[in-house]
Amino acid sequence: MHCITRTTVKIMTWTPTREDFTTYMLPNYNPQAVIPVRGEGSRLWDQDGNEYIDFAGGIAVNALGHAHPTLVEALKTQGEQLWHLSNVYANEPALRLAKTLVDATFADKVFFCNSGGEANEAALKLARRYAHDHYGAQKDRIVSFRQSFHGRTWFTVSVGGQEKYTQGFGPVPGGIVHGSYNDLDSARELINDDTCAVMVEPMQGEGGVTPATPEFLAGLRQLCDEHNALLIFDEVQCGVGRTGHLYAYMAYNVVPDILTSAKALGGGFPIGAMLTTDKVAEVFVVGTHGSTYGGNPLACAVGLAAVQTIGSAEVLAGVGRRHQLFREHLESINDKYDCFAEIRGMGLLIGAEFNERYHEKGRDTLAAAIKEQLMLLIAGPNVLRFAPSLIIPEEDIAEGMARLDRAIGSLSV
Ligand SMILES: *Cc1c(COP(=O)(O)O)cnc(C)c1O
DSSP states (O other), rough: OOOTTTTOOOOOOOOOEEEEEESOTTOOOOOEEEEOEEEEETTTETTTTEEEESSHHHTTTBBHHHHHHHHHHHHHHHHHTTOOOOSSSSHHHHHHHHHHHHHHHEEEEEEEEHHHHHHHHHHHHHHHHHHHHHHHHHHTTEEEETTTTOSSSSSHHHHSGGGGTTTSSSSOOOSSSHHHHHHHHHHHHHHTTTEEEEEEEEEEEETOOOEEHHHHHHHHHHHHHHHEEEEEEEEETTTTTSSSSSSHHHHHHHSEEEEEGGGGGGTTTTEEEEEEHHHHHTTTTSSSSOOSSTOOHHHHHHHHHHHHTSSSSHHHHHHHHHHHHHHHHHHHHHHHHHHHEEEEEEEEEEEEEEGGGTOOOOHHHHHHHHHHHOOOOETTTTTEEEOOOOTTOHHHHHHHHHHHHHHHHHSSO
């Protein structure tokens, strides 16, 4: 029983357990049994001092591993200077990061927020507002694709292509339609003169680690141009070095009107960004959109260090080499167990889809991997997903793969 008259906070220290999660946290997650307490590079240690190899990277976030000295330094330095101002004042870290992103991409302008979902929310609102101001209120249709994931706010989850995430929450916002990913004909049927935006992940992450075909993205660009619709690339998961390019659009050579970024952008510190051109940005006049924490100095100082480090030729080139290593290891695991139907992905976002014999063994593999002291991800019940640090040492890849081999070997099929 909670007593409403007791209003003080008791100061106490104790060591929380996994059971405390069930006691104190909402049941919308089901975390693994172990609680990591420390990380360094691509290794983590739990409360009992057991060491783990990290192939999950905090869901494609810790792109420089854990406790990277450059990021730690940026956080400490900024932490002693200034934490927060709000958007009533400009701040140096936000301006530095904005200029860095503008100089490195197609974009002229940047809006900062705190997460991928918020970046996409801003992108969708911007596209609606742009169409409204230039062409009229009827131009409000948003086209996206099944299996896509764009966040959990009500607008972004409705634009996302997985119905199970919107069921039971009441009426979804109007004007949203879904086509089939990598199917240009299906997009062509949906995109018309009332379309204000097409939102697409250049590589679907949550939906199964599926890269777009070059023809698909180029075709979307053309359809958007024909119908005065804005092309939005959701690069929340595939951006910031993940593909071996600073942003995935650079690999495809297809330039969007709006790009959203988060996850690896902060290397573990929460930050989101929406990038766009001057022409589109112009409609967000004072007061149209905002965020209390957006452009927070701590987040932007760490983000700047992350982008500068990841954006170096050395780190980006290393991603391709590591991709090859992951692929070779996964192929030899497949030779041994005959478990995968397909190994796919770009750079260090890699999916290994189970075949019929191992159908929907994803969750079991995560649990078996933890027993072998390996952290990895799934993308749906049937796909193992690898999103490690972009600078994961080669010996950590080899050791992690030896553990994955044992984990898969322990599954009963
Ligand atoms: C993770 C993700 C999001 C949502 O980001 P949050 O920071 O969780 O709000 C949006 N789009 C894609 C492609 C993602 O992978």
